[in-house]
Amino acid sequence: MDDFMAAAVPDAADDLAFIPLGGTGEIGMNLNVYRCDGRLLAIDCGIGFGGPENPEIEVMVPDPTWLAERRDRLDALVITHAHEDHVGAVAYLWPQLRCPIYAGPFVSAVLRRKLGEAGLLGEAKITTIPLGGRIKLGPFDLEFLRVAHSVPEAQAVAIRTRHGLVVHTGDWKLDPDPLIGGPTDEAAFARLGEEGVLAMVCDSTNALVEGHSGSEAEVRRNLAAIIRGLKGRVAVTCFATNVARVESIARAAEAAGRQVSLFGRSLRNAEAAARECGYLTGLEPFVPEEEAGYIPDDSLLIICTGSQGEPRSALAKIAADTHPAIALGEGDTVIFSSRMIPGNERGILLVQDQLARRGCQVMTADDHMVHVSGHPARDELRRLYQLVKPKYAVPVHGEWRHLSEHAALAKSLQTVPVLVEDGDVLRLSPGRPEVVEGVPTGRLAVDNGRLLPVSGGVLAARKRMLFNGVVMASLAVDSGGRVVGQPQVSAPGLFDGETPESAQLAADLARAVGELPSALKREDDALREAARSVLRKAVGRRLRKRPNVEVHLLRI
Ligand SMILES: [Zn+2]
Numbered sequence: 001m002d003d004f005m006a007a008a009v010p011d012a013a014d015d016l017a018f019i020p021l022g023g024t025g026e027i028g029m030n031l032n033v034y035r036c037d038g039r040l041l042a043i044d045c046g047i048g049f050g051g052p053e054n055p056e057i058e059v060m061v062p063d064p065t066w067l068a069e070r071r072d073r074l075d076a077l078v079i080t081h082a083h084e085d086h087v088g089a090v091a092y093l094w095p096q097l098r099c100p101i102y103a104g105p106f107v108s109a110v111l112r113r114k115l116g117e118a119g120l121l122g123e124a125k126i127t128t129i130p131l132g133g134r135i136k137l138g139p140f141d142l143e144f145l146r147v148a149h150s151v152p153e154a155q156a157v158a159i160r161t162r163h164g165l166v167v168h169t170g171d172w173k174l175d176p177d178p179l180i181g182g183p184t185d186e187a188a189f190a191r192l193g194e195e196g197v198l199a200m201v202c203d204s205t206n207a208l209v210e211g212h213s214g215s216e217a218e219v220r221r222n223l224a225a226i227i228r229g230l231k232g233r234v235a236v237t238c239f240a241t242n243v244a245r246v247e248s249i250a251r252a253a254e255a256a257g258r259q260v261s262l263f264g265r266s267l268r269n270a271e272a273a274a275r276e277c278g279y280l281t282g283l284e285p286f287v288p289e290e291e292a293g294y295i296p297d298d299s300l301l302i303i304c305t306g307s308q309g310e311p312r313s314a315l316a317k318i319a320a321d322t323h324p325a326i327a328l329g330e331g332d333t334v335i336f337s338s339r340m341i342p343g344n345e346r347g348i349l350l351v352q353d354q355l356a357r358r359g360c361q362v363m364t365a366d367d368h369m370v371h372v373s374g375h376p377a378r379d380e381l382r383r384l385y386q387l388v389k390p391k392y393a394v395p396v397h398g399e400w401r402h403l404s405e406h407a408a409l410a411k412s413l414q415t416v417p418v419l420v421e422d423g424d425v426l427r428l429s430p431g432r433p434e435v436v437e438g439v440p441t442g443r444l445a446v447d448n449g450r451l452l453p454v455s456g457g458v459l460a461a462r463k464r465m466l467f468n469g470v471v472m473a474s475l476a477v478d479s480g481g482r483v484v485g486q487p488q489v490s491a492p493g494l495f496d497g498e499t500p501e502s503a504q505l506a507a508d509l510a511r512a513v514g515e516l517p518s519a520l521k522r523e524d525d526a527l528r529e530a531a532r533s534v535l536r537k538a539v540g541r542r543l544r545k546r547p548n549v550e551v552h553l554l555r556i
Contacts, residue, residue, distance in 0.1 A: 013038040016163035016429045022062030024396045025421035028085040031062040036139040036161045042077040047088035051343030056462045061089035063442035068096040075138040079103040080170030081154035082110040082241045091118040101126045106153040109273035146185040147172035150374025151241045163429035164198030174380040177217035179244040189387040200390035204398030205375035207406035212379045214372035220248035222369045227252040232331035233297045237307040240266040243274045250283050253301035261292035263314035264305030307338035309347025319354035330359035337370045385413040393417045469493035469547040476554045481521020483510045508538035528553045
């Protein structure tokens, strides 16, 4: 077969495969692909955070190139729930995928706002599927199953194909009283178990946690008891889309005679989406942010964004005392009704430290029962495996230690585990599951609306600048390459304005360029490269650093 024929042959056309492109072996950025008879189905499309190893990056998305190149075979993007690590990248990546989107009512309401902000609402088509609905997309027959999670209307997806039935759980937990929506539909999972499940692709987040994740109802009772006993201003931070939690906090405030104000855009967006879907009814109207400061201290509670220490969030501004509408201090209380997402610890602790310095009392899930996880602990995983009885288990949504503990647990429950990571093509059928090929994956940084490869030239240069600074020189030469005037050297991040060092570097540069061979000096590119090399050496000698070095050549 010649190269042209090889390129023309489509990806395997008669199998069922699972292809994680993000979220497996790392935190966040969930992007899962199923392939059936050559057709593709994507499930979820989320963001991740840069974390301490990528301080120059705030938000990352999975690289969709492989999928985008096959978008003529992509039947749909299905979203399981409204968390940022599952839906947050749609507005960034849809322009490359351009496929129909299917989701439940709350996800649709959240996503329409995001696509609207990105100016894509007219182009991207979202089809709202009723909860527990069923739809056929190409060779995929999808049934949605209600699961409890820390966001309204999370759903698992049962994927029926001619090769067998796969259960994609999405994020889930078992909670007899999730407060909003019903508990996980265990009867529906049991029915799938009776039908016969080939494989279950399942949440591994809390696979290291023994026991049970706990109930949202218990958090509601505790928040009510804590808030009733507090004096002064009270602020509570939680995830914006945790509508049950927002409702619990608001009710606790009302019971304690406090008016409620929401601080932060993502909270107000989530509130609007929640009200659109019939949630948060029966609460007093929230006080607008700009009026909160006029309410007496003991009569106010604010719910704010920033539980992950995000630097531009409402809580970070309050902690730094730069918020235009409110100030907290001595006698006030801030409750973190949330967990620390790995990678965000430093940012969160910084905010908590600033609040403590202002005299605020800080309460967290470490010392008070003010949060429960939305993910299954080991008893809940055991229960689901007993209901679904999958032949094979594919742990996803976690780092390696979560995936491997999950695999060991599945094995103890008479299920054969298969470990995969992003970019693996796991053929589920025909035959025994195995990784048959790899596809390119990667991460892109969101940089003011642009998407840049995390390991690419631009961000590598920025990281170098962050640690080593940058040196820039402007060099004017005549047609023969003789230096005209004095080169200008500046080095923001290394020294301030005109200094003896910059004058020395300029002199070094002029002298070394003068000594270059005259043939080389008549060629712009060669001269610029030689000047850069000369300057780099001078900088290394004088500053003992290896910054980014740039030379602007002006031929006059
Ligand atoms: Zn989630």
